[in-house]
Amino acid sequence: MARVPAPVTVTTTVDREGRPWGFTASSFSSLSLEPPLVLVCVGRTASVHRAFTTARCFLVNVxxxxxxxxxxxxxxxxxxxFAAGDMERCELGLPGLADAAVRVACRLHDVLDGGDHSILVGRVEATHTGPQTPLLHYDRSWCRPVDAHPGRPAHRAA
Incomplete structure (x- = not known):
């Protein structure tokens, strides 16, 4: 799977006591258009696992x-x-990055068994799309898309 490019996300939530939680994931995907559902996976042994599997909502920052x-x-x-102070209150009142390429705010719809991960299924409640080029994870490193101009025809080699 290392050779499959994926968006890099930081997913955040706030627990019932008001504490913020977050983790980095590249396992983020659209799941359904009707209803609008997305998924993100969190490791079962991660320190944030319980906070996310019991959360009411979460925010995916691409x-x-x-x-x-x-x-x-x-x-x-x-x-x-969260010590860097770069998070601010965003959609659904959750901590987010104002300058993320995309933000997807979700209500927790379901938690599914995914082996050593739990699959968080979120019903999309709000989105924000910025002008930034997204960060990708490919071949075990960070990178950016070469053709970052959606809507333009792809360049073809002669």
């Missing part, structure tokens, strides 16, 4: 190409992932 440092911070263990 990171911009210049936010690899944010991805690394939210993937690290034993650190205060």
């Amino acid at each position: 990171l911009a190409a210049d936010q690899a440092d944010v991805a690394a911070r939210f993937a690290a263990r034993g650190t205060d992932r």
